[in-house]
Amino acid sequence: MTEIQADKLAELQAVRAPALGGRLIRWRTALGNAWHELRKSRTASIGAVMLVLLFGACIATPWITTYDPIKQNYRERLQPPSEKHLLGTDRMGRDIYTRLLYGGRRLVAIALLAVTFGLSVGIPYGVLSGYFGGKVDTVAMRFIDGLLAFPGLLFYLLVVTLAREWKIEGIANDAVLVFALGFAFMPEVARLSRGTVLAEKQKEYVEASRAVGDGSLSIALRQILPNIISPLIVNATVRLGYVILIVAALSFLGLGTPPPTPDWGSDLAAARDYMETAPLIAAFPGLAICYTVLAFNLFGDGLRDILDPRLAER
Amino acid sequence: MAETVLELDDLTVRFHLRRGDLTAVDGASFSIERGQTFGLVGESGSGKSVTAKAIMRLIPAPPGEIPRGRVLFEGSNILDKSDAEMRALRGRRIAMVFQEPMSALNPVFTVCDQISDALRTNLGLSKKEARERVIELLSLVGIPSPQKRLDSYVHEFSGGMRQRVMLAMALSCNPNFLIADEPTTALDVTIQATILELITSMIERLGMSLLFITHNLGVVAHACDRVGVMYASHIVELGDKREIFARPQHPYTVGLLNSIPRLDGQAKYLTPIAGSVCNMMDPPSGCKFHPRCSHAMDVCRREIPRLKEIAPGHLAACHLHDRGTA
Amino acid sequence: MTMAPPADDMLLRVKGLTKHFTLHGDIYSKLAGEKTQVLKAVDGIDFHIQRGETLGLVGESGCGKSTTARLVTRLIEPTAGEVTLKGEDLLGFSRSRMKEARKEVQLVFQDPYSSLNPRKTIMHILSRPMEIHGLVRSWAEKRERVLELLRRVGLGIEHIDRYPHEFSGGQRQRIAIARALSVDPELVIGDEPVSALDVSIQAQILNLFRELQKEFGLTYLFIAHDLSVIRHISDRVAVMYVGKIVETGPAAALFDKPLHPYTKALLAAVPEADPAKPAPRLTLQGEVSTPIDPPPGCRLCGRCPRESAVCAEIAPPLVDVGDGRQVACHNL
Numbered sequence: 001m002t003e004i005q006a007d008k009l010a011e012l013q014a015v016r017a018p019a020l021g022g023r024l025i026r027w028r029t030a031l032g033n034a035w036h037e038l039r040k041s042r043t044a045s046i047g048a049v050m051l052v053l054l055f056g057a058c059i060a061t062p063w064i065t066t067y068d069p070i071k072q073n074y075r076e077r078l079q080p081p082s083e084k085h086l087l088g089t090d091r092m093g094r095d096i097y098t099r100l101l102y103g104g105r106r107l108v109a110i111a112l113l114a115v116t117f118g119l120s121v122g123i124p125y126g127v128l129s130g131y132f133g134g135k136v137d138t139v140a141m142r143f144i145d146g147l148l149a150f151p152g153l154l155f156y157l158l159v160v161t162l163a164r165e166w167k168i169e170g171i172a173n174d175a176v177l178v179f180a181l182g183f184a185f186m187p188e189v190a191r192l193s194r195g196t197v198l199a200e201k202q203k204e205y206v207e208a209s210r211a212v213g214d215g216s217l218s219i220a221l222r223q224i225l226p227n228i229i230s231p232l233i234v235n236a237t238v239r240l241g242y243v244i245l246i247v248a249a250l251s252f253l254g255l256g257t258p259p260p261t262p263d264w265g266s267d268l269a270a271a272r273d274y275m276e277t278a279p280l281i282a283a284f285p286g287l288a289i290c291y292t293v294l295a296f297n298l299f300g301d302g303l304r305d306i307l308d309p310r311l312a313e314r
Numbered sequence: 315m316a317e318t319v320l321e322l323d324d325l326t327v328r329f330h331l332r333r334g335d336l337t338a339v340d341g342a343s344f345s346i347e348r349g350q351t352f353g354l355v356g357e358s359g360s361g362k363s364v365t366a367k368a369i370m371r372l373i374p375a376p377p378g379e380i381p382r383g384r385v386l387f388e389g390s391n392i393l394d395k396s397d398a399e400m401r402a403l404r405g406r407r408i409a410m411v412f413q414e415p416m417s418a419l420n421p422v423f424t425v426c427d428q429i430s431d432a433l434r435t436n437l438g439l440s441k442k443e444a445r446e447r448v449i450e451l452l453s454l455v456g457i458p459s460p461q462k463r464l465d466s467y468v469h470e471f472s473g474g475m476r477q478r479v480m481l482a483m484a485l486s487c488n489p490n491f492l493i494a495d496e497p498t499t500a501l502d503v504t505i506q507a508t509i510l511e512l513i514t515s516m517i518e519r520l521g522m523s524l525l526f527i528t529h530n531l532g533v534v535a536h537a538c539d540r541v542g543v544m545y546a547s548h549i550v551e552l553g554d555k556r557e558i559f560a561r562p563q564h565p566y567t568v569g570l571l572n573s574i575p576r577l578d579g580q581a582k583y584l585t586p587i588a589g590s591v592c593n594m595m596d597p598p599s600g601c602k603f604h605p606r607c608s609h610a611m612d613v614c615r616r617e618i619p620r621l622k623e624i625a626p627g628h629l630a631a632c633h634l635h636d637r638g639t640a
Numbered sequence: 641m642t643m644a645p646p647a648d649d650m651l652l653r654v655k656g657l658t659k660h661f662t663l664h665g666d667i668y669s670k671l672a673g674e675k676t677q678v679l680k681a682v683d684g685i686d687f688h689i690q691r692g693e694t695l696g697l698v699g700e701s702g703c704g705k706s707t708t709a710r711l712v713t714r715l716i717e718p719t720a721g722e723v724t725l726k727g728e729d730l731l732g733f734s735r736s737r738m739k740e741a742r743k744e745v746q747l748v749f750q751d752p753y754s755s756l757n758p759r760k761t762i763m764h765i766l767s768r769p770m771e772i773h774g775l776v777r778s779w780a781e782k783r784e785r786v787l788e789l790l791r792r793v794g795l796g797i798e799h800i801d802r803y804p805h806e807f808s809g810g811q812r813q814r815i816a817i818a819r820a821l822s823v824d825p826e827l828v829i830g831d832e833p834v835s836a837l838d839v840s841i842q843a844q845i846l847n848l849f850r851e852l853q854k855e856f857g858l859t860y861l862f863i864a865h866d867l868s869v870i871r872h873i874s875d876r877v878a879v880m881y882v883g884k885i886v887e888t889g890p891a892a893a894l895f896d897k898p899l900h901p902y903t904k905a906l907l908a909a910v911p912e913a914d915p916a917k918p919a920p921r922l923t924l925q926g927e928v929s930t931p932i933d934p935p936p937g938c939r940l941c942g943r944c945p946r947e948s949a950v951c952a953e954i955a956p957p958l959v960d961v962g963d964g965r966q967v968a969c970h971n972l
Contacts, residue, residue, distance in 0.1 A: 205755050223760075357840060531839070556915050570840060573843035
């Protein structure tokens with residue numbers, strides 16, 4: 001039987017099926033739909049492919065690299081790309097390809113954690129503020145306004161300097177970065193969620209939920225939230241690329257990642273001295289940054305196109 | 315001798331959407347004489363609004379397409395005209411009134427600005443002349459103290475008043491043909507009564523012809539001379555108003571008339587038409603109404619019925635009437 | 641005053657129900673020098689609904705009928721008045737008693753496109769009310785009950801895991817009705833439940849309402865602006881104008897012989913789907929009166945063909961005129 005018939009049969013079976021079977025089928029069809037939707041936007045598809053490659057490389061890093069990203073090897077410094085070193089070596093003889101991948105892995109992890117942190121604080125903040133309204137909302141939003149007024153760069157500098165002062169190192173340093181970046185992202189998320197909740201709150205299904213006896217918290221988080229998640233996802237996706245850019249920029253300025261940890265930004269900074277003799281050392285980290293930001297932006301933009309017209313269609 | 319102002323001949327409008335093709339209007343044909351009011355009735359998805367927009371050439375060309383048919387306005391085919399010629403026609407000879415005055419009128423301009431804009435563009439009046447004409451028009455449509463309301467914004471008017479403003483704008487350049495697309499649907503019943511009265515008196519006074527689009531059979535029964543019933547892109551019945559209401563010939567028309575609750579509350583249960591409108595992206599074969607029709611025969615599943623004259627001036631598109639003819 | 645029907649027969653009773661909204665009353669407007677105004681959306685209305693009957697509440701836009709629906713279910717808190725549900729004071733209910741009351745009184749909303757959460761399946765939408773009130777114990781029981789509800793409202797059971805956007809307006813309204821039924825309510829309030837539907841679908845849904853009323857012994861408060869619909873479905877009718885009830889009575893009597901000038905005007909303005917019947921005409925002058933800071937006296941003042949001096953001074957009370965009819969007019 002055709003795929004459509006098989007799906008229909010599965011659906012009918014699910015009607016009487018126990019919970020697990022039904023849910024699995026729904027998930028499978030949901031994923032299938034998502035893939036189909038993705039193909040509609042060329043931008044999103046390209047971005048998605050780029051991201052898949054990126055994430056794949058990040059996950060597979062230990063298996064697709066052979067060198068140690070930190071160990072110096074002065075005998076092989078500043079080598080051009082060759083069979084031995086795919087992208088050449090840097091000023092300390094470290095394999096650039098390896099450093100790029102380990103650097104990327106770290107940057108992507110930081111970005112994901114930071115954005116997740118920003119979302120998990122910002123969304124409930126904004127949604128509850130918007131749903132309950134009144135004085136609570138006014139006070140909460142003025143606080144957000146205050147946070148937004150604070151210049152981002154200064155905030156990062158402040159955090160980084162404090163970290164230096166308190167001699168925070170290693171993983172803790174990364175955690176501080178995650179916190180700072182997430183915290184800087186949070187107000188935007190809160191604003192955006194609050195705005196969409198305000199509009200969504202007026203819809204009849206919200207009134208219907210109240211009429212049926214549902215509690216406010218439940219309505220705000222379980223009923224309204226799934227409806228406003230799309231612009232938030234788009235925003236978060238683009239933000240991921242932006243966060244990577246920020247971390248790289250901070251490291252470039254010597255403020256983010258202390259050496260010798262691989263980081264595209266600090267590698268780029270270190271390569272400045274060798275622009276005339278070995279320009280490729282700068283080129284590769286730079287290209288990596290471009291690629292990553294582009295991938296997130298394309299995917300985010302395409303996602304917006306996919307998600308918005310569907311909302312407009314109704 | 316009655317002169318034909320508008321004649322539709324086999325008008326077909328198709329939309330090319332991502333999901334597939336949709337034929338919104340299929341072979342629509344009817345004519346409107348001078349001074350006549352024609353009511354185009356149908357439920358959602360019937361294609362009546364698209365028909366109106368096609369006449370005004372307001373169908374966006376990329377997704378929309380008019381593969382065949384003619385729209386003869388005062389003898390010449392509108393579909394052949396250039397953009398410049400259409401612009402000259404719109405407002406001057408054919409005017410349109412829409413359903414939602416709030417979205418059809420520009421909220422950032424005053425009433426005077428909007429109407430005089432049309433006057434100055436189409437008739438070349440000076441600012442002063444236009445202003446005077448606007449006052450004339452506003453009193454024509456029954457807006458009290460027009461001099462004072464001239465410089466008000468659209469949102470300062472109530473729903474009924476806004477509709478009058480839209481009517482004033484439509485009538486400003488003395489068109490001889492007016493298309494009203496559900497002009498009273500968004501209004502309360504008492505306001506609706508006044509607007510209907512206004513429209514019919516305007517039509518009479520100015521000798522205009524009117525194409526009235528609505529889903530409300532009650533409005534059609536009192537405001538129109540001839541009626542066309544549309545279902546799923548086809549005109550299924552056409553004729554004089556009294557004929558159609560007294561002797562409906564198409565099962566859809568009959569069903570529609572039976573589903574309307576009556577003011578004298580006779581029936582306990584209504585007799586609705588079973589099922590719902592077909593999916594226009596994937597319509598049934600043959601007559602589009604056959605899945606819901608209690609008189610459906612074999613031929614209905616195979617062939618789309620064409621409009622046939624049942625009685626003088628009264629046409630219906632139904633295979634039930636095939637038997638009489640050879 | 642007539643003898644009110646015996647208490648256990650009276651499901652809902654409303655006295656002096658009022659809702660006033662203050663406009664421009666917040667600090668920003670005050671600083672801007674704007675005058676505070678009072679919007680009297682509902683201004684002291686009385687009505688009652690007996691068990692098993694359908695009360696039709698009719699009026700034009702802005703008359704306060706939708707607000708009334710929300711006041712009676714406490715989705716909006718009344719400014720003043722009494723609401724008695726099955727003999728108990730609804731406005732004095734504790735939170736837990738109010739939650740229980742939400743089982744007894746249910747709403748069906750106007751817009752089928754926004755009254756169902758677009759991100760939830762039908763299964764969720766229909767089972768959530770049961771969950772909230774602890775009416776089911778297992779997933780299987782939930783499933784069974786939802787399937788049962790779907791069948792009752794005439795929808796195929798294969799729809800259970802679909803999303804609202806996959807349905808037409810009429811089907812969505814059936815789902816909304818099923819949702820209301822899911823908690824076995826006694827009173828169902830329909831806030832313009834068929835106004836957004838095509839005529840042929842409207843007829844189907846009206847029939848469904850009737851069938852369900854007979855099958856479950858439901859009581860309806862049916863709100864609409866379409867007079868023919870109200871005539872068809874109601875046993876008794878109440879006519880509202882700018883926050884006040886101007887006339888009540890049995891449907892047949894009220895429509896055949898309207899007493900209040902506004903009721904007469906409404907009936908005269910309805911275009912009937914029969915060219916032989918008289919054309920719609922307006923018997924009132926002017927525009928709908930404003931509910932914002934209304935002047936004292938009758939709301940219809942300034943538009944009414946039967947006006948007299950007293951009409952501008954004193955608002956006419958709703959009085960009994962026999963045969964179960966009440967009218968609020970000085971000049972009958």
